[in-house]
Amino acid sequence: MTLKKIKELLKAEVICGHDSLGIEISFAGASDLMSDVLAFGKPGMLLLTGLSNLQSVRTAEIIEAKAIVYVRGKMPDKEGIELAKKKGIPILTTKLMMYTACGILYQNLLPGAYVPQENK
Amino acid sequence: MMEKRENGFSLQFEIKGKDFVNAGSVSTKVKEILQEIGINASIIRRAAIAAYEAEMNVVMYANRGVFILTLTPFEINFKVEDEGPGIEDIELAMQEGYSTATEEMREMGFGAGMGLPNIKKNADKLGIASIPGRGTILEITFYLSNQ
Numbered sequence: 001m002t003l004k005k006i007k008e009l010l011k012a013e014v015i016c017g018h019d020s021l022g023i024e025i026s027f028a029g030a031s032d033l034m035s036d037v038l039a040f041g042k043p044g045m046l047l048l049t050g051l052s053n054l055q056s057v058r059t060a061e062i063i064e065a066k067a068i069v070y071v072r073g074k075m076p077d078k079e080g081i082e083l084a085k086k087k088g089i090p091i092l093t094t095k096l097m098m099y100t101a102c103g104i105l106y107q108n109l110l111p112g113a114y115v116p117q118e119n120k
Numbered sequence: 121m122m123e124k125r126e127n128g129f130s131l132q133f134e135i136k137g138k139d140f141v142n143a144g145s146v147s148t149k150v151k152e153i154l155q156e157i158g159i160n161a162s163i164i165r166r167a168a169i170a171a172y173e174a175e176m177n178v179v180m181y182a183n184r185g186v187f188i189l190t191l192t193p194f195e196i197n198f199k200v201e202d203e204g205p206g207i208e209d210i211e212l213a214m215q216e217g218y219s220t221a222t223e224e225m226r227e228m229g230f231g232a233g234m235g236l237p238n239i240k241k242n243a244d245k246l247g248i249a250s251i252p253g254r255g256t257i258l259e260i261t262f263y264l265s266n267q
Binding site for chain 1: 140141143144147148151165168169172173176228229230231232233234235237238241
Protein backbone atom coordinates (compact mmCIF):
# COMPACT_ATOMS: atom_id res chain seq x y z
CA MET A 1 0.00 0.00 0.00
CA THR A 2 1.42 3.40 -0.89
CA LEU A 3 1.64 6.24 1.59
CA LYS A 4 -0.64 8.18 -0.75
CA LYS A 5 -3.31 5.49 -0.36
CA ILE A 6 -2.89 5.67 3.43
CA LYS A 7 -3.27 9.43 3.27
CA GLU A 8 -6.54 9.03 1.35
CA LEU A 9 -7.92 6.26 3.57
CA LEU A 10 -7.23 8.25 6.75
CA LYS A 11 -8.17 11.62 5.21
CA ALA A 12 -4.79 12.74 6.44
CA GLU A 13 -2.85 15.93 5.88
CA VAL A 14 0.80 15.76 4.85
CA ILE A 15 3.06 17.71 7.24
CA CYS A 16 6.33 16.85 5.53
CA GLY A 17 7.55 14.43 2.90
CA HIS A 18 5.20 15.46 0.07
CA ASP A 19 7.67 13.91 -2.36
CA SER A 20 7.58 10.55 -0.59
CA LEU A 21 3.89 9.68 -0.99
CA GLY A 22 4.81 7.03 -3.53
CA ILE A 23 6.70 4.87 -1.00
CA GLU A 24 5.34 1.42 -0.37
CA ILE A 25 4.23 0.55 3.18
CA SER A 26 3.75 -3.14 3.93
CA PHE A 27 3.00 -3.18 7.68
CA ALA A 28 2.20 -0.85 10.57
CA GLY A 29 2.37 -0.54 14.33
CA ALA A 30 0.57 1.79 16.70
CA SER A 31 1.33 3.03 20.20
CA ASP A 32 1.49 6.21 22.23
CA LEU A 33 4.23 4.65 24.28
CA MET A 34 7.68 5.06 22.76
CA SER A 35 9.05 2.41 25.15
CA ASP A 36 6.77 -0.10 23.40
CA VAL A 37 7.64 1.18 19.94
CA LEU A 38 11.34 0.68 20.76
CA ALA A 39 10.65 -2.80 22.10
CA PHE A 40 8.30 -4.02 19.36
CA GLY A 41 8.90 -1.77 16.36
CA LYS A 42 10.21 -3.21 13.12
CA PRO A 43 12.29 -1.51 10.44
CA GLY A 44 10.19 -0.29 7.56
CA MET A 45 6.98 -0.03 9.54
CA LEU A 46 4.44 2.76 9.48
CA LEU A 47 4.20 4.25 12.97
CA LEU A 48 0.78 5.46 14.12
CA THR A 49 0.93 7.44 17.34
CA GLY A 50 -0.80 10.15 19.30
CA LEU A 51 2.48 11.27 20.84
CA SER A 52 3.68 14.15 18.68
CA ASN A 53 6.76 15.35 20.57
CA LEU A 54 10.34 15.30 19.30
CA GLN A 55 10.92 11.90 20.89
CA SER A 56 8.34 10.31 18.60
CA VAL A 57 10.40 11.36 15.57
CA ARG A 58 13.65 10.23 17.20
CA THR A 59 12.08 6.89 18.06
CA ALA A 60 10.85 6.49 14.47
CA GLU A 61 14.36 7.25 13.25
CA ILE A 62 15.98 4.78 15.66
CA ILE A 63 13.65 1.89 14.73
CA GLU A 64 13.86 2.90 11.04
CA ALA A 65 10.15 3.50 10.57
CA LYS A 66 9.24 4.49 7.01
CA ALA A 67 6.68 7.13 7.98
CA ILE A 68 4.69 8.53 10.89
CA VAL A 69 0.93 9.12 11.08
CA TYR A 70 -0.18 11.23 14.03
CA VAL A 71 -3.72 10.44 15.13
CA ARG A 72 -6.31 12.54 16.99
CA GLY A 73 -5.28 15.60 14.96
CA LYS A 74 -1.91 15.87 16.71
CA MET A 75 0.70 18.11 15.17
CA PRO A 76 4.44 17.77 15.70
CA ASP A 77 6.40 20.80 16.90
CA LYS A 78 8.89 22.66 14.75
CA GLU A 79 11.88 20.66 16.00
CA GLY A 80 10.08 17.42 15.21
CA ILE A 81 9.31 18.49 11.66
CA GLU A 82 12.90 19.66 11.13
CA LEU A 83 14.29 16.34 12.36
CA ALA A 84 11.84 14.36 10.21
CA LYS A 85 12.84 16.37 7.14
CA LYS A 86 16.51 15.86 7.89
CA LYS A 87 16.05 12.12 8.32
CA GLY A 88 13.68 11.78 5.37
CA ILE A 89 10.72 10.53 7.41
CA PRO A 90 7.35 11.64 5.97
CA ILE A 91 4.78 12.82 8.53
CA LEU A 92 1.01 12.70 8.13
CA THR A 93 -1.68 13.78 10.56
CA THR A 94 -5.27 12.57 10.72
CA LYS A 95 -8.17 13.71 12.89
CA LEU A 96 -9.23 10.08 13.34
CA MET A 97 -8.86 8.37 16.71
CA MET A 98 -6.15 5.70 17.00
CA TYR A 99 -8.61 2.79 16.99
CA THR A 100 -10.43 4.01 13.90
CA ALA A 101 -7.25 4.86 11.99
CA CYS A 102 -5.78 1.39 12.70
CA GLY A 103 -9.11 -0.27 11.92
CA ILE A 104 -9.35 1.37 8.52
CA LEU A 105 -5.80 0.36 7.57
CA TYR A 106 -6.26 -3.19 8.84
CA GLN A 107 -9.53 -3.48 6.96
CA ASN A 108 -7.63 -2.48 3.84
CA LEU A 109 -5.23 -5.34 4.44
CA LEU A 110 -2.27 -3.53 5.96
CA PRO A 111 -0.96 -6.04 8.53
CA GLY A 112 0.55 -5.36 11.94
CA ALA A 113 4.32 -5.14 12.40
CA TYR A 114 4.70 -7.15 15.54
CA VAL A 115 4.80 -10.91 15.60
CA PRO A 116 5.55 -12.23 19.10
CA GLN A 117 8.96 -13.90 18.82
CA GLU A 118 12.60 -13.19 19.59
CA ASN A 119 13.72 -10.39 17.28
CA LYS A 120 17.45 -11.09 17.48
CA MET B 121 36.71 13.72 22.21
CA MET B 122 38.30 10.99 20.16
CA GLU B 123 40.96 8.53 21.14
CA LYS B 124 42.59 6.44 18.46
CA ARG B 125 43.75 2.98 19.28
CA GLU B 126 45.83 0.48 17.43
CA ASN B 127 42.79 -1.57 16.50
CA GLY B 128 39.84 0.79 16.55
CA PHE B 129 38.81 4.00 18.22
CA SER B 130 36.91 5.48 21.12
CA LEU B 131 34.59 8.49 21.06
CA GLN B 132 33.10 10.26 24.03
CA PHE B 133 29.82 12.21 24.11
CA GLU B 134 28.28 14.24 26.92
CA ILE B 135 24.65 13.70 27.91
CA LYS B 136 22.83 16.40 29.90
CA GLY B 137 20.21 15.35 32.41
CA LYS B 138 16.66 16.70 31.86
CA ASP B 139 17.63 18.08 28.45
CA PHE B 140 14.63 16.67 26.61
CA VAL B 141 15.18 18.74 23.47
CA ASN B 142 18.51 17.07 22.72
CA ALA B 143 17.52 13.72 24.17
CA GLY B 144 18.40 11.09 21.60
CA SER B 145 20.92 13.20 19.70
CA VAL B 146 23.90 11.15 20.93
CA SER B 147 22.25 7.92 19.76
CA THR B 148 21.48 9.48 16.38
CA LYS B 149 25.14 10.51 16.08
CA VAL B 150 26.38 7.08 17.14
CA LYS B 151 24.06 5.46 14.60
CA GLU B 152 25.39 7.73 11.85
CA ILE B 153 28.99 6.84 12.75
CA LEU B 154 28.25 3.11 12.66
CA GLN B 155 26.50 3.54 9.30
CA GLU B 156 29.47 5.47 7.88
CA ILE B 157 31.82 2.69 8.94
CA GLY B 158 29.60 0.17 7.21
CA ILE B 159 28.60 -2.03 10.14
CA ASN B 160 25.94 -4.65 9.35
CA ALA B 161 22.49 -3.01 9.30
CA SER B 162 20.84 -5.39 11.75
CA ILE B 163 23.62 -4.84 14.30
CA ILE B 164 23.30 -1.07 13.81
CA ARG B 165 19.60 -1.28 14.45
CA ARG B 166 20.04 -3.25 17.69
CA ALA B 167 22.84 -0.94 18.77
CA ALA B 168 20.82 2.19 18.01
CA ILE B 169 17.85 0.99 20.06
CA ALA B 170 20.08 0.09 23.01
CA ALA B 171 21.95 3.41 22.74
CA TYR B 172 18.71 5.38 22.68
CA GLU B 173 17.23 3.56 25.67
CA ALA B 174 20.46 4.09 27.62
CA GLU B 175 20.64 7.76 26.63
CA MET B 176 17.00 8.35 27.57
CA ASN B 177 17.66 6.77 30.97
CA VAL B 178 20.45 9.28 31.60
CA VAL B 179 18.32 12.23 30.39
CA MET B 180 15.33 11.19 32.45
CA TYR B 181 16.97 10.13 35.70
CA ALA B 182 20.51 11.47 35.98
CA ASN B 183 22.13 14.90 36.30
CA ARG B 184 24.68 14.21 33.64
CA GLY B 185 26.42 11.36 31.90
CA VAL B 186 29.01 10.34 29.37
CA PHE B 187 28.51 7.96 26.50
CA ILE B 188 31.66 6.27 25.28
CA LEU B 189 31.54 4.44 21.97
CA THR B 190 34.41 2.04 21.41
CA LEU B 191 34.80 0.17 18.18
CA THR B 192 37.28 -2.64 17.63
CA PRO B 193 37.43 -5.14 14.76
CA PHE B 194 35.54 -7.56 16.98
CA GLU B 195 32.89 -5.56 18.80
CA ILE B 196 31.00 -2.36 19.42
CA ASN B 197 30.99 -1.28 23.03
CA PHE B 198 28.93 1.45 24.71
CA LYS B 199 29.93 2.57 28.17
CA VAL B 200 27.26 4.85 29.60
CA GLU B 201 28.25 6.32 32.92
CA ASP B 202 26.04 8.77 34.80
CA GLU B 203 25.92 10.85 37.92
CA GLY B 204 22.46 10.31 39.28
CA PRO B 205 20.25 8.47 41.72
CA GLY B 206 21.58 5.04 40.76
CA ILE B 207 19.53 1.86 40.84
CA GLU B 208 18.54 0.45 44.23
CA ASP B 209 17.67 -3.03 43.02
CA ILE B 210 19.14 -3.98 39.63
CA GLU B 211 17.32 -7.32 39.49
CA LEU B 212 13.99 -5.53 39.94
CA ALA B 213 14.91 -2.86 37.37
CA MET B 214 15.59 -5.62 34.84
CA GLN B 215 12.00 -6.85 35.10
CA GLU B 216 9.72 -5.70 32.30
CA GLY B 217 7.13 -3.26 33.60
CA TYR B 218 9.01 -2.19 36.71
CA SER B 219 9.53 1.55 36.62
CA THR B 220 10.28 4.49 38.88
CA ALA B 221 9.37 6.99 36.16
CA THR B 222 7.61 10.24 36.93
CA GLU B 223 4.44 11.52 35.28
CA GLU B 224 6.55 13.87 33.13
CA MET B 225 8.58 10.96 31.74
CA ARG B 226 5.41 8.99 30.97
CA GLU B 227 3.91 11.96 29.14
CA MET B 228 6.97 11.88 26.91
CA GLY B 229 6.19 8.30 25.99
CA PHE B 230 8.76 6.69 28.23
CA GLY B 231 8.92 5.13 31.65
CA ALA B 232 7.06 1.92 30.91
CA GLY B 233 9.72 -0.17 32.61
CA MET B 234 10.97 -1.51 29.29
CA GLY B 235 14.31 0.31 28.99
CA LEU B 236 16.84 -1.99 30.64
CA PRO B 237 15.07 -5.21 29.52
CA ASN B 238 15.02 -3.85 25.97
CA ILE B 239 18.74 -3.00 26.13
CA LYS B 240 19.44 -6.55 27.30
CA LYS B 241 17.27 -8.01 24.53
CA ASN B 242 19.12 -6.08 21.82
CA ALA B 243 22.67 -6.42 23.18
CA ASP B 244 24.96 -9.42 23.04
CA LYS B 245 26.25 -8.59 26.51
CA LEU B 246 25.07 -6.16 29.18
CA GLY B 247 26.81 -5.24 32.39
CA ILE B 248 25.27 -2.95 35.01
CA ALA B 249 26.94 -1.48 38.06
CA SER B 250 25.30 1.10 40.29
CA ILE B 251 25.78 2.86 43.56
CA PRO B 252 22.50 4.31 44.87
CA GLY B 253 22.86 8.06 45.30
CA ARG B 254 25.94 8.19 43.08
CA GLY B 255 25.18 6.83 39.64
CA THR B 256 25.05 3.98 37.21
CA ILE B 257 27.41 2.44 34.66
CA LEU B 258 26.12 0.39 31.75
CA GLU B 259 28.44 -1.63 29.53
CA ILE B 260 26.68 -2.73 26.38
CA THR B 261 28.45 -4.94 23.85
CA PHE B 262 27.62 -6.09 20.33
CA TYR B 263 29.80 -8.73 18.65
CA LEU B 264 30.82 -8.16 15.07
CA SER B 265 32.30 -11.59 14.43
CA ASN B 266 29.10 -13.05 12.93
CA GLN B 267 28.85 -10.44 10.21
